[in-house]
Amino acid sequence: MWGGTTTASVTEYLRGLGSGRRPDLPGTTNGTLRLDVREVGSTEHWYLTVVDQHVEVTRSDDDADLVVRADRRVLDRIAAGRIHPATALMRNELTVRGDFRLFMLLRRIFPGPPDARHPREAARGEDAHR
């Protein structure tokens, strides 16, 4: 996992998440999310406040509209785009409590797979095959 890949831990990812405007987020979905990062013997709490296309990240264990819990290993993979949050949920590697709609927002806050292609790039690849 070391070397040239873009693997980051969930902690690094959330710390690095700027507070600038996120034009890709809908302006009408606002709410608070808490991420509980489970480790052996301890849990790290991250608190995300989403308002008007801005995401503010703090450390707090306050109650939130949606609480997401998973092992650090799983959340690290999500932060690296290695597993889709919905897939983790379906495998029961991650659990949620509260307003499920915010889970769909969380999905957009984390990145996609690092090796994903723009469809045009894939189309050029198809062309090269022919």
Add this chain to the structure above:
Amino acid sequence: MKQEWVYVLAGNAFAISDAQGDMEPDPQVPVGLFSFDTRFLSRWVLTVDGERLKALSRDDMSHFDTRFFLVPGTASHYVDADVSVIRHRSLDDSFTERLTVLNHSAQPAELVVRMEIGNDFADISEISQPRRRDIAIDVDRARRELRLCYRRERFGRDVVVSSTAPAEIDRNGMTFRIRVEPNGQWETRLYVTMVGLGEHGHDMRADLTTYQQHVRVRMRDELRDWLDRAPRLVAEDDFLTTLYRDSLGDLAALRYEPLSSTVPVPVGGLPWAMTLVGRDAMISCLQTLPFTPELAPPTLRLLALLQGGRLDDEHDEEPGKILAALRYGEAAAFGEQPGALYYGAADTTPLFVILLDEYERWSGDAELVRQLRHPARMALDWIDEYGDLTGDGYLRYLCRDPRNGTVNQCWKDSPGAIVHRDGREAGLPRATCELQGYAYDAKRRGARLAREFWDDPAYADQLEHQAAQLRQRFNRDFWLPQRGHYALALEPDGTPVETLTSNIGHLLWSGIVDDDRAAAVADHLVGPELFSGWGVRTLAAGQRPYNPLGSHVGAVWPSDNSLIVAGLRRYGREEQAARIAAGVLDVARTIGGSVPEVIAGYPRQLTTFPVQLPAAGRPQAWSSAALLMMLATLLGLEPCGENLLVDPALPPGSGRMELLDIPGRWGLADAYGRDRGPRERSSRRRLH
């Protein structure tokens, strides 16, 4: 003899059994109890004194409950009428079967009643050959419970069967040794609770009695209210009235509440698509706007919530793209089929904008259009940024996950559906013609929304300009002058795929066809190659790939036909529209029951009876909704400013038809029509 299958359904759960109520795995049909794409019962067989039962009759009380009236003895035996059994099955969040054994004789009856119980936890996608799974079985005699559990890493599914009457429970079922007094009866209720581990802790036993009944009562009330809210059809043709009501009932049944919505949205249909399928859901909403407009807002909101936000090859996801389908089963969770959120569809994104605009035209719900501005803008941006794959201005598709993804990301999504007249596969990425029609329509409608609701006239101008260019380009590049119709698709280098298909009818629906070509297109649609007598074939006869049994290369789809009929009327082709609509109505009339998803493309004069395809699902939301759309199209219902315009053009012989209390921005309005034949049709228009 063809096996008869009986179903009950509720939300995205369903149970399919044979005519006796028994369930045993079948490689072709998902027999058993299913929920969230997972089988929870694969074996459910009732015997009395070791003998199977025979069905005397059945009462399908609603889509969620059925009663089987049974007697011991198979068909080859003389019926022993001393004992009979009533099997009353109902489904809501859990599955309940009330067994009543009646003794009709003057002697007490000592009987051994047994229910064989088993499950394989198969995913709906692997019914033909379920994988072998290790299943843990737990017999809890104290609680009268049989529990079957399946685990894979942290993923888990349990099914728990319990009985109200004392039972001897073993690993394969429950046995009841009972004594029934003369003219007496014995009863037990078997509760089957389905547990998806990690889903908000299904507390099974607490749920069982009060809550479940509460749910069932609520379901009955909701069904009644749903039917009451819809417009009332009064037709000289009694069959139409029945068909209309049945279709409304199907649409009520084919709704569920996904985890992220508290309001029901349409599922695709039974048995393969008991989940949100973006295309089917949006087409169903479009088809039913004059009848049940309440389906559209939750569907639009949910699809906006699930809109693509990033690039992801495995999910064919891009920012702004609208979902193809949600899946909940093990296969989706572990990457053995497209993921839980799959975006492999090129038509869903323009359809989202089309539905939003059309919904506003009917309802006047400006608030929703304002709320969904962001997702609608992202959808419109997607068309050019991610949908135009070769830079030639056409919307195309290319699956980025060849292992599990869908190759043909249009409504004709089977692997060999987009082919040349000689059967060669069209080159990828493919630009099918109807996608261009949808993109054109979406841009025009997006322009209206931008101008009237988003206060963005510059953007509106830009979209209109793009739409005009697209239309011009399309009519130049897709038109085949020698053949007098549009090509099915363009290959990446612009080579047309000249196959004659039903897709040309969608072009009329979208309005991208130049007026002077509409007559030629209409003639093809009712010509002998495309029109079977029952409807328009997906692919015209007389071409190499044609196969009357091929879903997308010859068979006839009522949903496809409903859009074609609307397109024909849009271009003033009343006669052709009425002919095709009459054919599809005859399919429903001849087969009876729910409108099938698809029938074979054989010529009507050859078979005289519509031949159903084995893989066809029934009921299907967009098939039941197709019937509604055809009625609205024949009556010529169209919002016009704040009014409902009515301009009937009914097929000859259909008599008088009234649709009362049509909801919309005008409040409630009525429509009247009578068959006059297209030439006699008066120009009288009724404005409300």
